[in-house]
Amino acid sequence: MSAMSGRSVRRTGFAAFVALVLGLGLGSTQAWAYYAWNSDDYAVTYNSDTQVKVCDMEADTNAVEAEYWRNYASSSSHLWDTDGAGPDNCKYSGTGNAVYKMRVCEQRFAEPDSCGSWAYRP
Incomplete structure (x- = not known):
C-alpha cells in the first residue's frame, strides 16, 4: 500500500469515527423506552x-x-x-x-x- 493510499484509508476511518461520535453526542434525546x-x-x-x-x-x-x-x-x-x-x-x-x-x-x-x-x- 502506498503512503498516499494509507493516509486516505486513515482519513476515511477517522471521518467515520468522528461522524459516529457526533451522531451519538448530538442525539441527546432518549431513543429507547423502558x-x-x-x-x-x-x-x-x-x-x-x-x-x-x-x-x-x-x-x-x-x-x-x-x-x-x-x-x-x-x-x-x-x-x-x-x-x-x-x-x-x-x-x-x-x-x-x-x-x-x-x-x-x-x-x-x-x-x-x-x-x-x-x-x-x-
Whole structure:
C-alpha cells in the first residue's frame, strides 16, 4: 500500500469515527423506552418517556394497571386496561412530564392485587 493510499484509508476511518461520535453526542434525546412487568402483562414508556402504554397479555378477566410517577408530580397516575381480554390488549396515556418510575399490577377477584417491581427511568 502506498503512503498516499494509507493516509486516505486513515482519513476515511477517522471521518467515520468522528461522524459516529457526533451522531451519538448530538442525539441527546432518549431513543429507547423502558419496561415494567408483572407476569406476562407489561407497561412501556414511549415518546421520550412522556407517555405510557399498558398491555394485558393474558385473557384471564383480570384488569391490569400501570401505576407511574411523572417528574414534578405530587402523586402517582394510574392507567387501566379493565377488560382483562388479552392478548396484546393495550391502553395509552396522554403526554406529560417524563415518567421516572412505574410498575404493573393485576387486579384479582377476592385477592390482593399482584404487582411487579418498580422500574426506573435509566
